[in-house]
Amino acid sequence: MGIHTTKLLRGGSTMTDNKLINLVNITKSYGDNVVLDDLNLYIRENEFVTLLGPSGCGKTTTLRIIGGFETPDKGQVIFEGKDITKTAPNERQVNTVFQKYALFNHLTVAENIAFGLKIKKKSKEYIKDKIKYALKLVNLDGFENRMPDSLSGGQQQRIAIARAIVNEPKVLLLDEPLGALDLKLRQDMQYELIRLKNELGITFVYVTHDQEEALTMSDTIVVMNQGYIQQIGTPEDIYNEPKNAFVADFIGDSNIISSIMVEDKLVNILGANFPCVDTGFGHNKPVDVVIRPEDVNLVKPEEGIIKGVVTSLLFKGVHYEMEVNANGYDWLVHSTSLFPVGTEVGIQVDPFNIQIMNKPESEDEEAVELEI
Numbered sequence: 504m505g506i507h508t509t510k511l512l513r514g515g516s517t518m519t520d521n522k523l524i525n526l527v528n529i530t531k532s533y534g535d536n537v538v539l540d541d542l543n544l545y546i547r548e549n550e551f552v553t554l555l556g557p558s559g560c561g562k563t564t565t566l567r568i569i570g571g572f573e574t575p576d577k578g579q580v581i582f583e584g585k586d587i588t589k590t591a592p593n594e595r596q597v598n599t600v601f602q603k604y605a606l607f608n609h610l611t612v613a614e615n616i617a618f619g620l621k622i623k624k625k626s627k628e629y630i631k632d633k634i635k636y637a638l639k640l641v642n643l644d645g646f647e648n649r650m651p652d653s654l655s656g657g658q659q660q661r662i663a664i665a666r667a668i669v670n671e672p673k674v675l676l677l678d679e680p681l682g683a684l685d686l687k688l689r690q691d692m693q694y695e696l697i698r699l700k701n702e703l704g705i706t707f708v709y710v711t712h713d714q715e716e717a718l719t720m721s722d723t724i725v726v727m728n729q730g731y732i733q734q735i736g737t738p739e740d741i742y743n744e745p746k747n748a749f750v751a752d753f754i755g756d757s758n759i760i761s762s763i764m765v766e767d768k769l770v771n772i773l774g775a776n777f778p779c780v781d782t783g784f785g786h787n788k789p790v791d792v793v794i795r796p797e798d799v800n801l802v803k804p805e806e807g808i809i810k811g812v813v814t815s816l817l818f819k820g821v822h823y824e825m826e827v828n829a830n831g832y833d834w835l836v837h838s839t840s841l842f843p844v845g846t847e848v849g850i851q852v853d854p855f856n857i858q859i860m861n862k863p864e865s866e867d868e869e870a871v872e873l874e875i
Contacts (some may be wrong), residue, residue, distance in 0.1 A: 509865055521548040522581075523673065523706055524569060529578035531564055538564045539575070542731045546674075546708060551700050553709045553717040556727035557753070562710045563678055565727075569708060570599050570676050583673075598667035599676040604685055606659055606666075612638075613647035616666045623670075625805040637665035639722055640699065657688040664699065674706045681716065693719050715752050718742060726750050729867035744796075751793040752870035758799070759870055762792040762859075770859060773830035775809045777852060781859040789862045796837040798856035801827070807849015813842045 524546040531539040539561045546552050554562035567573040568580060571592035580588045586597060598619075606615050613634050616663045620630045623840055640646055642662040651659055660725060667675055677696075681689045697720055717724050718738045726733045726741060726749075734746040745751035746761050763771040767782040772792055784790055804810045811829025818824075823841055827834045829850055842848055863869045 525581040553721040598672040747868040748870040779857040793858040
């Protein structure tokens with residue numbers, strides 16, 4: 504392993520204000536398997552943070568440490584300035600929603616929602632008001648007497664969320680909560696979660712391996728791999744300015760091409776010089792270039808910086824997905840214009856859409872084939 508920066512700054516100096524949760528030098532192992540290695544991360548008040556990465560990257564372990572279900576081998580969990588590393592889960596101002604809902608099938612919807620409140624010995628009137636409020640918030644008015652097994656997957660997930668929010672947590676932890684839902688329901692629930700977070704004004708910490716979910720819902724995305732934080736940023740930053748090949752490859756489709764930085768604002772890609780806007784990489788230095796498929800412009804052969812031939816074509820609904828073989832590389836291209844297989848084309852890329860990255864320093868920074 505190379506040098507890893509887990510103490511990543513976000514945005515600017517003002518972004519360090521209102522730290523609600525601060526994970527300091529967190530290390531966690533299971534036997535010989537190091538799941539988290541000296542991880543540092545803070546989460547601000549009223550922020551929607553998504554921990555994103557492939558299976559085994561450490562995101563769920565991080566969530567469980569925040570919730571108190573796991574104790575780190577080393578490091579501290581700070582909540583509102585207080586060390587809660589060894590505080591029991593039920594004594595934290597945190598509630599968790601799991602993928603499998605964990606509803607009690609022998610209890611009604613109302614009884615499920617009231618479960619935690621009864622343990623806290625809240626009054627019947629208080630509990631009744633809270634149930635009504637929570638069901639209204641998740642758009643399930645009138646479902647009090649229904650049984651969980653009579654509900655759809657999406658409705659069951661909403662009940663699990665309602666049960667969590669009636670306890671008025673300052674933080675809601677969500678561990679792949681939409682994973683069991685079909686595509687349409689998942690998309691609907693994404694908008695529901697954004698609405699809920701805004702209405703409640705609390706912090707959401709969300710775990711997923713689904714890049715679209717992360718890009719759609721988050722204020723901040725934390726990309727993880729092999730126990731290390733690879734990048735922290737807004738969805739736009741993560742997508743448009745990936746810090747290494749792993750992030751570029753994991754977030755959306757990419758053309759990642761080994762290239763040479765000739766000088767500031769000029770990069771040699773596959774033997775042809777492309778203008779770019781990046782500086783500070785040195786002269787004639789090996790780099791990786793990231794170009795998103797939608798940023799590859801297909802033009803007449805004589806108008807391109809390089810020429811190629813369309814080798815495959817798929818219709819994706821909102822665009823065509825093509826592969827263009829040019830200078831020995833198969834470029835992935837997304838375009839609303841149709842270029843039939845066999846068409847000779849030129850390739851142009853706007854300088855602002857060419858992202859230059861240093862070569863990976865370690866295995867966890869490399870692009871990998873993911874089985875999800």
